[in-house]
Amino acid sequence: MTIIVQPLHLDRPRNTPDVPKSLTRCLNCGLWDVCLPCDLVQPESVPTHEPVVARRRVKAGNLLFRAGDEFHSLYTIRSGFFKTTQCVEDGRDQVTGFYMAGELLGMDGISTGMHAADSTALENSEVCVIQYSMMENLNGAMHRLQRQFHRAMGREMARMQGVALLLGTMTAEERLAAFLLDLSQRFAARGYSPMNFVLRMTRQEIGSYLGVKFETVSRMFSKLVEDGVIKVRQKEIHILDLSALSHCVGHDFGRPDD
Amino acid sequence: MTIIVQPLHLDRPRNTPDVPKSLTRCLNCGLWDVCLPCDLVQPESVPTHEPVVARRRVKAGNLLFRAGDEFHSLYTIRSGFFKTTQCVEDGRDQVTGFYMAGELLGMDGISTGMHAADSTALENSEVCVIQYSMMENLNGAMHRLQRQFHRAMGREMARMQGVALLLGTMTAEERLAAFLLDLSQRFAARGYSPMNFVLRMTRQEIGSYLGVKFETVSRMFSKLVEDGVIKVRQKEIHILDLSALSHCVGHDFGRPDD
DNA sequence: CGTGATATTGACCTCGGTCAAACTATGTGG
């Protein structure tokens, strides 16, 4: 498959027939501030002809990409929820991340040219597809996009460092508390309540992400409920005492949001 | 602090007084093929006046950068050995990576503009310092460098995913086996023996990296010795049976579910 | 040498894994 990216036409007016609809729609996207490709819709930097940014719908349970797929795109989540899972030949696999609206997905393929993980929608979702080749063909006028891209990668690396720290040093209870705090903060950053939210993933998936068995996840949920820190009904989570919850985590795992 | 990067002079001959000595020395660097800034010494892409690539020596035990430092440079290791450690206020901290000659260090600060981890030399080392601002001011002629940079980041992310998998799913013995195999391969890639090498880090540091206590590291070393897989004398490692070692990593303990 | 950092090994205990049973939610087809 070949990817065609046209040279930039800096003085082309916006909304000419050349500009794909998918691009102009970015203007109305509610994720303007967190979304990577938004800079693309600035009139002075709109490439032409090719769907540099396209849309794609993924139904719950379906894959956005799978390990081994040829890498040529990055994805920002427009709506919905994803998990990435990395599997090893002997059957063991692990959830390596949960991703929500506005977050960047697919960077795991940059170095090898091949995706390293499966990416599964946990609910009906929609993503914006960004041709990676475009990232490499940026000229000076596209600095902001490039910088955003680098930051997204840096953020992802910081996130994974946090996960490593979690997996390397924390008890099961601390892990779950850190997990809930992380979700809470991410929901808050998107304008949702940090105290009440609905989990999109199963106990299995949480356990896989946190490096414990799902029975342990369940036990730790029960423990936090007993201690009056949270209230749980199935996937509905109500945080009753946020400071107690962060106290459960020996240390603060605030994502270094820039 | 201001960082000045001059515009490129595409036709400037090499080795004019304008070109810093540190740059021209890149030509003789034994790490030509793995090193990021090497493209800079191509005659058609040598910036002038500013030490875009400088050298820096770090003695064993000293820090290259520390958590909280302002981020403005990336580092490629010219010789020596480093560890990065992420620390948390309550005393717990963790080794998040070991880095050897030719590898890129310091990307943890890109998103926040601040380094997230300490970086300590495990032996007397020398690094090449690359101004990050340069990465952002690249023009079309610098594609190769940019691509190399992105790949380095992708590689680092893949590495951390591997660490997460290790910490999330493996037993202590498997972790140590995986650790030794990783080192073995990296030494091999640099022309050293994959069967005999000297560890630059302590059991403590290995344990911290692998998410187990140092006594457990010691026990697992002993176990591998008992099983005739390796020979150990202090930090000297001799791999006796490489395939047995890799078999340790995949060894399934009967995985019914998951 | 001696002194302090690093390693090894043993004894004991705990956290979390394993196995099993019961319970709940959400279908699906009769």
Added chain:
DNA sequence: CCACATAGTTTGACCGAGGTCAATATCACG
């Protein structure tokens, strides 16, 4: 609407990998 199936969740009883604490051994270096 109910009977039944399936996937997900909770909880209990038991056990083992690895943590904890302690004693000893070995190495590096002034």
